[in-house]
Amino acid sequence: MNEIEIIHNPFTVDTQFKINGQAPAAGCKLSSYKESRLQLWVERLFGELSDLFHGDNNFSIVFKGVESDFLDIQEAAQVVTTNGMQVELEWVETVPTEERLEQIRELMAEARKHPKFDQFIEDNDEVRQSIEEAFNRDFDVYVVATMSSGKSTLINAMLGRDLLPAANEATTATIARITDNDQKTEHFTAKRYNRSGQVVGHEYDVNLECLKEWNQLGDTQLIDIEGNITAIEERPSVRLVLTDTPGPNNSQDDEHQRTTMGFIQDSKRNPLILYVLNASQLSTNDDRNLLGLVAETMRKGGKQSKDRFIFVINKMDVFDPENGEDIPSVLERVNEYLTSNGIHNPLIYPVSANLTRLIRKPGDQHTRKERGDYKSMADLFSEEPSMDLLQYMPITSKVKRSLKEKKLSPLLSSSGLPAVEAMIDEYIDKYNFPHRLKRAYDAMNRAIEVGLNEAELIEQLDQNERQLEQLNEEIEALQQRQEKGFDTAAYKDKLEREGKTLPPETEKQLVELEATTDPVIRKLEARFDNKQETPVNIAEIRVQEAEEILQFHHKKLVNAYENLFNLTQEIIRKDLTADYQRYITDLFHESGLLELPILEGVRKAVSDISLNLAVKRDDIQEKQVVTGTREVKDSDWYNPFSWGRTKTVYEYGTETYVDLGALWEDRHMHIDMEFSKLVQNARDEIEAGKNRLTEQFVAFMTEEFELKFAELLNSLKEKITDREARGRAIAEARELHSWIKNFKAKLDSTLAV
Template sequence: MNRIQITHNPFTVDTAFLINDEAPAHGCKLSSYKESRLQLWVEKLFDELSDLFNGDNRFHVVFTGVESDFLDIQEAAGAAIAKGMQVELEWVQTVPTEQRLEQIRALMAEAREHPRFDQFIEDNAEVRQSIEEAFNRDFDVYVVATMSSGKSTLINAMLGRDLLPAANEATTATIARITDNDQMTEQFTAKRYDRSGQLVGQESNVDLECLKQWNQLSDTQLIDIEGNIVAIREREDVRLVLTDTPGPNNSQDEEHQRTTMGFIQDSKRNPLILYVLNASQLGTNDDRNLLGLVAETMRKGGKQSKDRFIFVINKMDVFDPENGENIPSVLARVTQYLISNGIHNPLVYPVSANLTRLIRKPSDQHTRKERGEFSVMADMFHEEPSMNMLQYMPITSRVHRTLQDKRYSDLLLSSGLPAVEAMIDEHIDKYNFPHRLKRAYDAISRAIDVGLNEAALIEQLQQDERTLAHLNEEIMGLQQRQEKGFDTAAYRDKLEREGKDLPRETELELAELEAEMGPVIRQLETRFTQQDVTVSIAEMRIKEAEEILQFHHRKLMNQYEAAYRSSQDIIRNDLHAEYQRYIAEIFQNTESLKLPILESLLKAASDISFNLSVNPDDIQEKRVVTGKREVSDSSWWNPFSWGSTKTVHEYSTENFVDLEKLWKERITRIEAEFSRLVDNARKEIEVGKERLVEQYVAFMNREFDLKFAELLSFLQAKVNDRKARELAITEAKELRAWINCFKAKLDSTLAV
């Protein structure tokens, strides 16, 4: 057999391949995967190997890496075997990611105890922010669903109590965020926030009735709940934050609809989405719109973009095999429905959330109706083998082990929901931990680089008197140049006068977004080609078109906000590169001296931190939509409510509607509304760019001169004072030794 050795490091995102004990040739496809995350190429691996060996499909694969990545190799091997390939797998286990995060947390505490190194962290806002985000324990799971899917029942089942109102009791128009806290075993606390973000209500022991009342108050924006989510184990390094999102078809709050869509579109944070479908009721327009958005998001990324969508098929208890309702056929129909909406190879998990809820709810709290429901479901799931939902689920061996360790009853396992809960745990280990670990590593490494640069600069003061005299002359020259401004006045004036163009990547992204609505509008136009149709058909066509246009309008708003954020990152990086070029120009005239210390001085100047960032208040100010504006009989926030009632009245006496004319009368308004969205978005992106440039110029005007002068003054004092110089050199050597030892321990946390 062909021996394939793969060593994958998910933290440094580095892969080493050996093919029959030799490295693959430079032009080999496998070589191009060296610096790519495994999930981006694992599904193509065995096809690539087949091509490489000209159809010789016998492979013995030795994989060295973490378990979650090996499970992906295992899944790909299973698909290859199904195609007729012969595959043997061997796994060389490495340190689990959770254990590595513990190691790096301990190192972080050690770094904070070193007064000098702690200062390198405190002085750099970007480093501080990255470390805070890396050690933020919260892991977001968003529950998304359309009407009648049993979403509230599913969340209550995970909580182990009836807390959230069911949709038929109080339509969910607010966002409910539930943070897991295993210490709170008896009650849940809750806080209610209004649309301005103000706390307007709180309960130390919240119940269903209270949440119903809060949910019905028109000013409620967010309900923040904390308590024990019994289904999920809270770990030291992670706690679940379960968010119940408003349905996208909920007309009470369009901003909330857009928020729900934004969770799906968020390909930067990649939050986990539980998309709940009603097994007995597929095919609503709302589902089709939302699933189209999911499909588009899944296509843009690799395996992670697919893995973060878990399709939970709820209400499986409504089917009765004794009445000829075949469960595999039901699931095949659901899978085909998802495929028809552009979602290929979906992860489908059939469940009865109501059965799980009633099992976990104390029996003495069951209502009479619930006692009857539970008795019927328990009998059916116990006696009918095909009702064991676990057998239909694409779960890994690791999830199987997790479920065995929990020692659940057979009835609870057959309800299906515990497997979904175990999948959440696996997703955390597979994606969340490695990302956080690498972020913490990169942030601490940045502080290490600054510290080593400073130590190297001071150590190089250990020169002979002649060299020190030359160095002193150069420092004095730099000071004189600084006093004259390094020609910075002209540089700043030029930057303020000319500004900066939008990055090319942003321009391309904006061009793509501007072209996005054309095909949608042309497709809609085909539904309005008839001249004489009944009023009811006209009403239906208008309603469908309005829903599609509103959906795409909100989708575009989210895409423009994402474009704004990405443009900020690009511009910030561009300004940082500009700053590095500027520092290099300052030192151009010192190159003839060839003193290594001047190179270290240049690095030290480059390390001066300027924090170009947009704070949360700025983000709130940046809105593509800035309020309400009346347009005919529709408002800006609902630009496509064309006054369909009015339209019906116009034509009701003649009992027909000219659809073609109707469309022509409205297409101008439709295109104008989308054009205005495009214009507003571009303006806001330009404003954001200008704000960053202004911050950069302000930094150059205020902070840089001061910090650079301090650096030169510090060096000059040490050059002219032997004792101070010798003490500084001794301290720098000690600092370098400590940092090198610390760096070795840090590097070991990421080694595979």
Template sequence: MNKIEIIHNPFIVDTQFLANGQPPAEGCKLSSYKEMRLQVWVEKLFDELSVLFNGDKRFDVTFTGVESDFLDVAAAAEVANAGGMQVNVSWKEIDSSEVRLEKIRGLMDEAAEHPEFKLFISENEEAKRSFDEAFNKDFDVYVVATMSSGKSTLINAMLGRDLLPAANEATTATIARITDNDSMKQRFTAQRLGARGQVLASSENVTAETIKDWNTSADTKLIDIQGNIEGIEERAYVRLVLTDTPGPNNSQDEEHQRTTMGFVQDSRRNPLILYVLNASQLGTNDDKHLLGLVAETMRKGGKQSKDRFIFVINKMDVFDPENGEDPASVLTRVRQYLSSNGIQNPTIYPISANLARLIRKPSDGHTRKERNDYKSMADLFSEEPRMDMLQYMPITSRVRRNLEEKNLSSLLLGSGLPAVEAMIDEYIDKYNFPHRVKRAYDALTKAIEVGLNETGLIEQLDQDEATLRRVEGEIAVLKARQEKGFETDAYRDKVQAEGMALPPLVEARLVELEASVAPMIRAMERGFQRTALVTEAEAMVGNAEETLRFEYKKLINEYEALFASSQHLIGEELQKNYARYIQALFAGTQDLNLPVLEGIRKKMVDISLNLTLQRDDIKERRVVKSQREESDSRWYNPFSWTRKKTVNVYGDEEYVDLGEFWKERLTQIETAFTGLIRAARTEIESGKDKLTNRFVEYMNNEFESKFNELLDSLRGKIGERKERELALEEARLLHDWIRSFKSRLDQTLAV
């Protein structure tokens, strides 16, 4: 049997493979996986091993890594064994993400207490942002569904309290965000926020009636709630933020619809999506568009793109096996339905949210109907083995172990909801924690690099007097060149006059998005090349209008994601321009190889330009936002086809010439999409120009003073022996401390 060793480090995303004690050859498929996240390649692993070993299918695998990654390898081995292979898998455990995050937090606290090193953290904006993100406890889970899925009932079941309005209608008109706080056992606090984030109303002990009133207020943008989410245990480094989203076809607020779609499309943060389906009512037209968007998003990545969508099949309590309604058959139909919408191998979790809600709700608060419903469901789920939802769920051994440790009643476990809650924890451990560990590590590493450059620069002053005089002369030359302008005026004028071209990746994506519109419209056009009865025509027109609205909002989200990406890429390019400028400034010195001068150059390159646009800046200046608002007001004219006046009726009004109908509206459709495309490009160009202007502003107002301050400080140390000796001693002590500190930090990511 072939011996395979896999050592996977999810924090730096590095994998070592050994096949029978030997690393795979360069160019081999396994070698290409070395710097990829395990979830990207694990499903293909055993097929690739079989190819590598000329068709041999027997493998003894030892995996070294975190438990959640090992479980993915074990799952892949299970699939391989089912396909005729013979695979054994064993696990060598390493420290979990939480343990490592705890160690990094301890190191960060130690660094913050150091009288000199803490300056390198506090003065570095990038490091501070990375720390904030790494130690921000909030983890987003978005609950997405169309009408009548029982979404609000599901959330109330997780809360253990009826707080959100639940009815057989589209009750969610606004976004409700619920932040877990286990210290608040008896009450929930809430705020009603407006479009600009202003507090319109608040409650220290909010009720369902208040939430219902706020939900229907036209000026409510967000309802922000805080309290104990009973089904989720708050941990030291994570707390759940559960967001109840309006359905994407909710007509009450176009912006809310687009926001919901944006949660699904967000492939940068990869938030967890609970997609709730009504088991008894599949195949609604509302689901068609949203599921298509989910399918498209899932196809873009590896296993994480699949794992972040949990399909919760609600209302399983309406089926009774005694009446021939076997849950297994229902789930087969669900899989077929999802497959028909482009979603292959989904993770499906059947539940009865209503049963879980009534179990967790105090019995003395049950209404007469709830008492009857509870008794009926309790009898069904207790007496019928096929109604135990847990048996149909693809849960890992770790999730099963966690469920056993909670000592929940068999009836609550059988409802299926606790397994969904446990899978949320699984996702956090697998994807969110490793990312946060690396962010915290990178932030501290950046501060260490700055500190080492700083101490190294001072240590380089430990030279003989003749060398120091030479260094002083070179510093004087540098300062004189800078004061004379060193072509700075011409350089700045050139940057400001010519600006920058958009990064090639951004330009290519803009072209790709622009090109995607015409095929979509032409595909719709093919269905309109005939005549139809009026009722059929109205249905077709209504569906086409809905599709165009959906595609329009989807395109807006694509452009907004591209805006964020373009800001990052443009900032990187400007930083490179700055580094090239520093290099050019030093190019004229006679002794560039002097370590002190190289240290000065590194010090200046390390200075953060802080070019990134803040959220407030984007809100104030972004063009598409205002253009989109104008487009929304025009939107209803080109796409409100279901009004009778827009239908071309011939003769006795029994038929509609759909071809003529489409031809007359094609210009309006193309104009709407063309306007969006132009506005989006303008927005991205404007964002690029703003970053460029910030760069020029920095060069005009800050660079010279910082540069001269550094040179004056060094010249002072060169001139004063005692000051230099004191600075050298302090630098050496700090250097030794930093090196020891870095060694301990590196160990936090070691496998």
């Protein structure tokens, strides 16, 4: 049997392979996976091993890493063993990720107590923001669905009370965000925000009637709710934020559909999406549009892009196996439906949210109808083995263990929803914790780098008088060179002459996005290429469907352009930082002719002066997020359009037929123009963002940098000329150096596997 050893570190994203005790050759495919996240290659692993051993498919695999990664190896192995491959698996356990995150949290508290090191964090906005984001406990789960899926019922089941209005009582026209807080066991608090982002309503103990009323008010943009989500246990390192998104076909605000689409398209944060489908009513236009977007998003990434979409098949209680409604056949139809929409091997979780809700709702609060429904469903699920929905779910051994530890009643377990809730916990452990841990580690390491540079610079002042005198002369020469300043005029002239063009990656994506529209329009055009006289009612349906498709594509493009704007800001910020480093190198070029190691320390210290473009970049981003809540000129740069849908009905309302070809001819030029306008507006916005960042860079170089540079050199000159001050500084630097080295060793150990 071929022995394979795999050590995977998901935090540093490093993998070590051994094949029968030997490291794989440089040209081996496995070697190319060394610096890739396991989820990007695990589904191909056994195929690669089979090729490597020329079809000898007997493997003994020892995996060392976190449990969630081992479960992915296990899942991949289960797939290939059904095809005859022999695989033995062994897991060498390592420290759980949540425990590591707590260790880093404790280290952060230790770092904050050191006044000097704390300053390294405070002085660098990018470091500080990264740390704050890494320790932000909130984890987003977005619930997405079309009408009649039972989405509100599902969320109420998770809350353990009837709080959100059901679709047949009040359409979900706003975004409701529910933050888990286990301290609030008796009530939920709520705030209502209007379109200007102002709090215009507050309830200490909110109820269903209040939320119905708020939901129907036209100026409601967001309802922010906080209370105990009973289905999820709040942990020290994470708390659930459950967002009820408006359905795309019942929103009173056109922007809400774009917001829902944005959650799906967010491949940077990769939030978890619960996509709720009605088991008894699968096919709708809205589902087809959204599922197409999901399929497109899933194709762009590795396993995480698939894992973050959980398809919850609700209302399974409407089927009765005694009447020939076979549950496996129902789920097969669901699988075929999703596959036909481009979603292959979906994670399907059949549930009865209503049964879960009624189990968790106190019996004395059941209505007469609910008592009847509960008895009927309880009998069905208890007496019919095929209604135990847990048996159809693709859950891991970890989720099974978690459900067993909760000691759920057989009826509650068979309702299916508790397994979905356990899957949320697994996703957090598998993806959210490692990402946060690495982000915190990288931010702390940046602060360490700055601290070590400063400590080593001061330590190098322990020199003889001649060397100090020479250093003092060079510092004065540096000051004189710098006093000439950053040549703002020359830099601007260079920009005007050469231009700071958009990054090639941005240009490539702009071209790709622009090319997505023509196929959509051409496909629609074929539906209007009808030489026959078309009945008015059929023409109206064609026009309505065409507009829905075009509006959906338009919103998808708006989100894609905004994501590209943010990506471009990151690239340009790095480019400007490189400009800054080149300027520092040029400034120290003549100093490099002197053999003074301390000058390298000065150069590093100057390089560590933070541009702080991250904060300003975020300020810019806020202007680009189109929420309709800010009175800024460019908040609606994308200019949503309507291409005359209301005219279509009335223009031909008294005729017996419609010439679809003529209708399309009348409309398609306007459609092309609107999409061309969107492309140009997006380009203009990205270009403007680039220019703003460049202007901020110039402002920094002509204002802040001069002060910080002078402060550093004056501090050094003082220590050179004042022996007593120099001695104190060197002693403090050595103490700081020792503390940082010890701290870094402890920090590194948190990521070790």
